[in-house]
Amino acid sequence: MSSSSASSVLLKGDVVLGKGAESVTEDEYKTWKCIYPNYIDKSKSVGEGRRVSVCKAVDRPTLGEIIEALQLLSVPYVVENKAYPRDWLVRGRIRVNLAGISDNSFDTSTSYNSYLI
Numbered sequence: 626m627s628s629s630s631a632s633s634v635l636l637k638g639d640v641v642l643g644k645g646a647e648s649v650t651e652d653e654y655k656t657w658k659c660i661y662p663n664y665i666d667k668s669k670s671v672g673e674g675r676r677v678s679v680c681k682a683v684d685r686p687t688l689g690e691i692i693e694a695l696q697l698l699s700v701p702y703v704v705e706n707k708a709y710p711r712d713w714l715v716r717g718r719i720r721v722n723l724a725g726i727s728d729n730s731f732d733t734s735t736s737y738n739s740y741l742i
Contacts, residue, residue, distance in 0.1 A: 643692065645701030646722070654703045657720040661709040662686045674711045688717040695721060 646654060663674035667682035675682060683690075688704065695702045700721050707718040 639706045641704040643702040643704060644696055645699065646703050649701070649703070649722075654720050654722070657701075657703065657722045660691060660719045660721060662688065662691065662715055662717065663709050663712055665691075669712075674709060688719065691719055695719070 640651075642649065661674065663669050664676040665682050665686050666675055667679055667684050669675040669682075692702065692704065700723070702722070703720045705718045705720065706716060709715050709718070
């Protein structure tokens, strides 16, 4: 899914259920971890919301790029039409379910969050 198609999907509704999350309820995905593009944006400072080191961050990540990574890793996700509080012009929040991921998919010396971010 390209970044332009992810944005156009968000305009049609408030929530898009991604691969692996087709049958989850709102109560279930509300407990999943949140990822905003600002969390991994190299151009943002920590005060602006970046949560990873600059060496692990990427230049201006899009929802489409994050969704592609989640699909590649077979991580269930839900895309919500929400704005990041520190940068309300950036739309899109992704909720991910890390509970059902098998250890065989990843190098066990690194946490799951490091793979996603």
